[in-house]
Amino acid sequence: MPRSWRVLVAALLTIVGFLSQHFRYDVKNEFPSYIWQTWKNGPGSSGFEEVKGSAGSWDRRNPGSIHRILSDAEAEELLKDLYNPFPEIIEAYNALPKPVLKADFFRYLILLAKGGIYTDIDTAALKPTSVWIPEEYQNETIGLVVGIEADPDREDWHQWYSRRVQFCQWTIQSKPGHPVLREIIATITHETLRLKAEGKLDDPDLSVIEFTGPALWTDVIFSHLNGPQCPDRRTLPPQVTWKEFTGITSPRMREDVLVLPITSFSPGVGHMGSRPTDDPMAFVRHEFSGSWKEEKK
Template identity: 50%
Template sequence: MIRRRGILAVVLLIILIVVLRSSTSSAETNSKSEHAQQDSDQNWNPAHRIPPQGRAIGSKHQVTIDDLSDRPLRDRLRYQFPYDLEGKFPAYIWQTWKVTPASGHFSEELRPYEASWTELHPGFVHEVVTDSAAEHLIRYLYGAIPEVVEAYQSMPLPILKADFFRYLILLARGGIYSDIDTLALKSATEWLPDSMDRLSVGLIVGIEADVITEARPDWNKWYSRPIQFCQWTIQAKPGHPVLRDVVANITEETLRMKRKGILTGSRMDKTIVEFTGPAVWTDAVFRYFNDPQYFRFSGNNHPNVTYMDLAGLKEQKKIGDVAVLPITSFSPGVGQMGAEDAEHPLAFVLHGFDGTWKSD
């Protein structure tokens, strides 16, 4: 009798767990659907922005996966990773490397760099994602958007995947991405001035090059754009439209080259910088600044933001929901284009510029 009662108790416990899991899953699903329909591209400044384009997806009835299957890639990315401007920046730090710091094979030269991020961000989750773990993580996060997974897996060079991963992880989870050879000089909580409301900022980018301020005839041998944003350090809230755009752009270009049979390390019709690097990243940011779906324009034929608007930047500048940091912030000590040294108050991240890790 006692044994039967024990068996009965176990059965009842299992049933209770199943019911609770089912209820929680249903609640989460309903919550996600509601957030998607509300369009989380929040209107941070009505004076400079029209109603968000996300409402083009939504309707008064619940959107299903079947409804989305024929939608353009950007629409599906928006639905999968909604943008909530008024949320906080997630407390994540993402980096990639061949092995984790726990491995004895982790480079001793990189340990001070990696440790600096943990030391200055004690409340953050700091993840160094290995190449093999990245493959699994992208399949998990983007399983509902198979062409993104296909594009990532089809890339022929490790540096292409490393570039693509930073945009993918920030779009899906948000937080900070920074290359493994960067040294954190100040906590990300100090990157914005007190006068700038963090709840009105969804993306933080830093200037890498400003050849307008310091002209040089050979600038295009070193940089791809007169004003170029670095992509070795980015902070974002998940779902930001710039990340959505750059992920869609890279996915489409990858699959285009794959169909043409030129997606190899030696046959691509784009350089790495233009394909996944700072050129495509810079273009995506400026495209956002000049997108009438997000910003109101002062004139019919005038761009909203040009390179000249950011030339010689000496302090943080907010454009819509994007905070642009001066060249000193992520590129201190380069000795050109107006960059100050690493002791400057606006120096936040020091880049090691150790290109050997990329070829590995």
């Protein structure tokens, strides 16, 4: 292994190790009742009316949950408190040059520390979160719930999507300390600080999807499913790939991850097997308003 790769692996393992000690993961615990969202200057600020209905749907469907809609400033202060022992993570968060990059990083950071559900402000809850995990899996040890964003069964899929099966990260449910979150936080932190040191963070060719978005998210999930940390690895095929999840119409569990079909978090898109929003498996509707693209005011 080249020295540069040894240094990279050592740096990642160091961050992952410290995070695992600080944010303990116990898959037997219940999912926390938090629902996390962010909106620039908070619910009382300009423009919130555009997303008030969708944001309110989470309260209407889940009256017992603790729903937090944080302003950018509140999110930053919360992360400073939660990650005070990890100055390199705070440095990486502050160094990210675009709101979308910080929004991506925030969802992983808040779920690792506090758990619950993160969902973009332009998503609407179609059903209570209590039905996301079907009855046959209620007694299983599930630590992470993800949905399929894309499953393009066509030869030119790579022209439209980054991965053959791509997991969405506009809505995620997790227990605190989940290993997937540790891994993606360590990766983003290391890469951000490396690019900062090299003066490349403002590179216009930097891919959000690959750097902090669903491509990286998908890769880290598959890495977890294939990694040595999985205690039941011997019961699975030699390699967990996209073929495990393509075309699924009902939830599928692998290790401690429950994968929901494309209809669950991406209903009504009209292709890739996505069913209408009134389908029993349709849980979340994403409005794709692109509010994250706007600069902070």
